[in-house]
Amino acid sequence: MADESWMVPTPVQELVAAVEEPPSRYVLPEQDRPGSPSVTKDIPEPFPVVDLKRLPDDVAEAAKLRSALQSWGLVLVTNHGIESSLMHDVMDASREFFQQPLQERQKCSNLIDGEWFQVEGYGNDPVLTEDQILSWNDRLRLKVEPEDERNYALWPKHPECFRDVLHEYTSKTKRIRDDMFRAMARILELDEDHFISQISDKAPAFARFTYYPSCPRPELVNGVQAHSDAGILTILLVHNEVGGLQVQRDGIWYNVPPKPDTLLINLGDVMEIMNNGVFKSPVHRVLTNAEKERLSLAVFYGVGEEKARELGASLLDV
Ligand SMILES: O=C(O)CCC(=O)C(=O)O
Numbered sequence: 001m002a003d004e005s006w007m008v009p010t011p012v013q014e015l016v017a018a019v020e021e022p023p024s025r026y027v028l029p030e031q032d033r034p035g036s037p038s039v040t041k042d043i044p045e046p047f048p049v050v051d052l053k054r055l056p057d058d059v060a061e062a063a064k065l066r067s068a069l070q071s072w073g074l075v076l077v078t079n080h081g082i083e084s085s086l087m088h089d090v091m092d093a094s095r096e097f098f099q100q101p102l103q104e105r106q107k108c109s110n111l112i113d114g115e116w117f118q119v120e121g122y123g124n125d126p127v128l129t130e131d132q133i134l135s136w137n138d139r140l141r142l143k144v145e146p147e148d149e150r151n152y153a154l155w156p157k158h159p160e161c162f163r164d165v166l167h168e169y170t171s172k173t174k175r176i177r178d179d180m181f182r183a184m185a186r187i188l189e190l191d192e193d194h195f196i197s198q199i200s201d202k203a204p205a206f207a208r209f210t211y212y213p214s215c216p217r218p219e220l221v222n223g224v225q226a227h228s229d230a231g232i233l234t235i236l237l238v239h240n241e242v243g244g245l246q247v248q249r250d251g252i253w254y255n256v257p258p259k260p261d262t263l264l265i266n267l268g269d270v271m272e273i274m275n276n277g278v279f280k281s282p283v284h285r286v287l288t289n290a291e292k293e294r295l296s297l298a299v300f301y302g303v304g305e306e307k308a309r310e311l312g313a314s315l316l317d318v
Pocket residue numbers: 208210224229236238245284286296297298
């Protein structure tokens with residue numbers, strides 16, 4: 001039988017302990033490496049930070065949001081309704097999960113029979129071809145919406161609070177999603193419920209916890225390869241403000257500065273289609289770091305397959 005072990009790489013967390021250099025499967029072709037030859041800059045100040053609670057009544061705040069979504073497709077939000085203690089709790093729970101021995105983490109594995117990828121669970125993203133360049137991260141991906149489709153068998157049992165904390169966190173991010181929908185509809189002079197009414201109660205959402213171990217040669221690899229998110233919008237929380245996220249515009253990569261207690265919201269491809277391209281779905285990537293590990297939690301909101309098909313969007317992760 002053909003050797004198909006390439007389909008199931010060793011978790012990066014285990015790899016780092018064993019190698020001094022990233023293995024060739026992680027090394028980017030020269031032209032795609034961070035910093036070369038493309039230019040990297042810091043996002044020009046002031047980077048858009050929007051107060052979510054003030055959006056409905058404050059024209060200046062809404063103008064900031066419009067400009068951020070038109071020029072970057074992403075925005076940092078404050079006053080979003082998630083207490084800083086809950087932000088810490090969800091990240092601590094995630095860190096505790098990744099700190100467990102491999103055998104424990106694999107109880108949530110995204111492989112069926114140790115071989116076939118499923119969309120949920122712990123591991124790496126699907127490896128589709130033998131020459132695919134791998135990303136320097138391990139992740140845990142869980143369906144959080146609709147709630148009755150959660151597969152709790154894949155949710156970590158340790159730490160014990162994991163389930164409750166993630167539930168509380170995602171019930172709040174859903175409210176943020178809806179606040180953003182209403183704000184975008186108002187900006188576009190549509191009925192306030194325009195976007196909300198198009199999204200069914202059965203629309204899916206996934207939480208993705210990503211762990212980026214520190215990398216001995218960050219200039220050779222990507223933490224996450226360049227991509228745009230497929231769905232409607234993504235709400236991102238980064239632990240301890242470790243940088244690394246970059247967004248591309250006009251061929252230039254810009255560093256996105258993380259800020260304490262803020263969430264980063266970026267739009268996805270389906271949203272770009274739904275608003276006729278006024279607001280962008282940004283191409284972004286994550287770089288690694290020689291000194292620090294990085295931990296993030298992204299909650300991806302989609303429209304569901306039926307609506308995506310109607311809109312002619314890609315059916316992946318919607
Ligand atoms: O970890 C991050 O900062 C972003 C990850 C990301 O872009 C993704 O998972 O789609």
